[in-house]
Amino acid sequence: MKILGIALLILVVLISFSLYVDVTFLHVSLTNSIKNVLNPFIVMDSVELFIFVLFLFFLVAPSLTSYIRKRKKGSNNEKKQQQP
Amino acid sequence: MEKAKINAYQLFVLIVLFELGSALMVPLAIEAKQDAWLVILIGMGGGLFLYLIYYSLYYYYPDIPSTEYVQKIMGTTLGRIIAFFYVVYFVYLAARVLRNFGEMLVTFAYPETPLFVINALLIVLVIYTVRKGIEVLSRTGEFLFVFMSFLLISASILVVVGGIIDSNNLRPILADGIQPVMKTVLMHNLYFPFGEVVVFTMILPYLNRSEKAKRTGLMAIGLCGLILSLITAVNISVLGVSLVSRSQYPLLSTIQTVEVAGFLERLDVYFVLAVVIGVFVKIAVFFYVAMEGAANLFAVKESARLVVPIGVVILILSIAVASNFSEFFQEEHRFVHFYVHLPFQVIIPIFLLIIAFFKNRKKSKG
Numbered sequence: 528m529k530i531l532g533i534a535l536l537i538l539v540v541l542i543s544f545s546l547y548v549d550v551t552f553l554h555v556s557l558t559n560s561i562k563n564v565l566n567p568f569i570v571m572d573s574v575e576l577f578i579f580v581l582f583l584f585f586l587v588a589p590s591l592t593s594y595i596r597k598r599k600k601g602s603n604n605e606k607k608q609q610q611p
Numbered sequence: 612m613e614k615a616k617i618n619a620y621q622l623f624v625l626i627v628l629f630e631l632g633s634a635l636m637v638p639l640a641i642e643a644k645q646d647a648w649l650v651i652l653i654g655m656g657g658g659l660f661l662y663l664i665y666y667s668l669y670y671y672y673p674d675i676p677s678t679e680y681v682q683k684i685m686g687t688t689l690g691r692i693i694a695f696f697y698v699v700y701f702v703y704l705a706a707r708v709l710r711n712f713g714e715m716l717v718t719f720a721y722p723e724t725p726l727f728v729i730n731a732l733l734i735v736l737v738i739y740t741v742r743k744g745i746e747v748l749s750r751t752g753e754f755l756f757v758f759m760s761f762l763l764i765s766a767s768i769l770v771v772v773g774g775i776i777d778s779n780n781l782r783p784i785l786a787d788g789i790q791p792v793m794k795t796v797l798m799h800n801l802y803f804p805f806g807e808v809v810v811f812t813m814i815l816p817y818l819n820r821s822e823k824a825k826r827t828g829l830m831a832i833g834l835c836g837l838i839l840s841l842i843t844a845v846n847i848s849v850l851g852v853s854l855v856s857r858s859q860y861p862l863l864s865t866i867q868t869v870e871v872a873g874f875l876e877r878l879d880v881y882f883v884l885a886v887v888i889g890v891f892v893k894i895a896v897f898f899y900v901a902m903e904g905a906a907n908l909f910a911v912k913e914s915a916r917l918v919v920p921i922g923v924v925i926l927i928l929s930i931a932v933a934s935n936f937s938e939f940f941q942e943e944h945r946f947v948h949f950y951v952h953l954p955f956q957v958i959i960p961i962f963l964l965i966i967a968f969f970k971n972r973k974k975s976k977g
Contacts, residue, residue, distance in 0.1 A: 533909050534920030540699050541706070541928050552946045553938065563934035567727070575727045582731070586923045589916070 531590050612676060612816065612903065613744055613914065619823035621749035624756040625896060626811060626831035631759070631838065632893030633708050634804040636715055636886050639843055641856045643795040645781050648844040650795045655836025657796060658805025662828045664960050665808065669815045669824060671967045677812035678904040684966050691908060693959065698904040700955050701810060702921060705897035706928035707939075707947070709733060712890040713929065714936045715860060720883065730929050737891065738922040741899045742915050745817055748895055755888045762885050763838065766866065769878065770845060773869045780848045799944070802952030804839070805832060809956045813900035859936075898925065 549560035640650035672680035682690030713730040846861040855861045863882045870876040906914030933939035
């Protein structure tokens with residue numbers, strides 16, 4: 528989860544920076560600037576979407592598996608403690 | 612920090628390929644018209660000076676990367692903030708280089724392929740390389756350097772033999788005086804590509820013989836300056852100032868005009884191969900230092916775990932950074948060169964060096 532948090536933090540900072548550059552230096556309105564950022568992801572073809580989802584899967588999968596593993600370990604330990 | 616070592620030659624190769632990377636693609640310093648080659652040479656001088664600043668910081672802290680010595684110099688809180696912004700800066704530059712490369716391929720070679728797919732393909736390759744570590748990256752660089760040298764030398768021979776060079780296009784020299792030349796150096800050329808060597812403040816600690824860092828870096832920057840200046844001079848002398856300033860990829864246009872003995876023509880592949888090699892190394896270096904910096908800053912034990920997340924961030928950002936190529940280009944020229952590069956490449960390092968100097972003088976006196 529920490530890893531995902533780091534990536535998300537960097538992404539949010541950089542997207543905000545990109546919006547700031549659009550609004551301040553290129554004089555685009557904030558609404559249009561947000562639309563410009565989101566538009567390439569909205570109009571994706573099926574192939575692009577597939578690749579994008581694949582990347583997101585590889586991004587989330589390791590964190591998710593380690594989270595599930597930790598939960599399993601935790602529940603196993605609880606069971607062991609409950610046994611006399 | 613990864614437990615790895617690179618030698619001086621590998622550092623030299625990395626700096627050369629990194630500097631040539633995207634600089635080969637775009638028209639450099641064309642604001643100075645036919646004096647662009649001179650701007651690059653002066654910019655190279657500035658780049659050598661900046662490298663000496665980075666080297667001096669490395670001299671004070673030879674075993675730790677810049678994200679770590681920033682914290683020692685500025686204190687933990689402020690140092691961490693600055694280090695975080697450096698990581699963000701490296702990711703941002705990697706995304707910009709990736710976008711530039713993708714746009715080039717879409718414009719010139721694959722008009723039907725979506726930009727996202729092209730960028731994704733390159734970032735997968737970079738993710739794989741960066742995951743293997745700095746040693747593999749530098750050995751890959753060694754291999755690619757030979758290939759790049761062959762491309763540059765043979766392309767130069769073909770351009771000369773083709774008889775397309777008209778040196779009159781380079782005249783008059785300094786027609787409008789030295790002012791436009793110096794303005795272009797200070798507004799653009801000092802930062803791109805020469806100031807980007809700031810990234811090597813994160814890689815210098817991996818060097819196995821620290822006494823060779825200064826000479827190797829200076830030689831690499833000098834060689835890059837000469838190559839880029841020569842390429843720009845050739846572009847202008849073949850195409851003329853007007854065409855170079857209107858062309859998105861002047862080196863490509865130059866290579867397309869080569870025709871030797873009536874059958875050696877359409878050598879576009881030379882340009883594509885050189886750019887792919889340079890851009891690959893450039894993105895990989897930015898990516899690697901961003902990953903190591905983030906791992907160091909957020910105390911992630913295995914930095915390799917950050918490879919895919921940062922790769923995805925770079926990919927998403929490369930698409931989101933601008934809605935079209937003209938916006939991307941406008942941003943680059945009007946904003947990034949001066950307002951983004953200047954603080955990270957010049958102001959902060961000079962400030963850090965001054966504080967490090969006084970801190971270390973106190974220590975040595977004590």
